[in-house]
Amino acid sequence: xxxxxxxxxxxxxxxxxxxxxxxxxxxxxxxxxxxxxxxxxxxxxxxxxxxxxxxxxxxxxxxxxxxxxxxxxxxxxxxxxxxxxxxxxx
Numbered sequence: 001x002x003x004x005x006x007x008x009x010x011x012x013x014x015x016x017x018x019x020x021x022x023x024x025x026x027x028x029x030x031x032x033x034x035x036x037x038x039x040x041x042x043x044x045x046x047x048x049x050x051x052x053x054x055x056x057x058x059x060x061x062x063x064x065x066x067x068x069x070x071x072x073x074x075x076x077x078x079x080x081x082x083x084x085x086x087x088x089x090x
Contacts, residue, residue: 007062019056026052041085048078 033045
């Protein structure tokens with residue numbers, strides 16, 4: 001069984017900027033989720049953080065370079081849910 005290899009030759013500067021921003025976002029989500037755990041919102045933050053790093057991994061492995069088709073709605077749904085949950089809570 002062969003091990004998947006990273007495919008970074010075709011990544012542009014824009015890809016690397018997006019990867020850097022995604023790492024920052026993923027770390028923020030994980031830290032916030034860990035600091036406020038347990039609860040529904042902290043669990044959602046942890047899952048989102050894991051999702052960001054999974055997306056980076058898939059991009060680096062060359063799996064579906066158009067990952068933004070899933071990534072953009074992923075982030076948009078998070079923003080809407082975050083605002084909706086916080087509006088109901090406060």
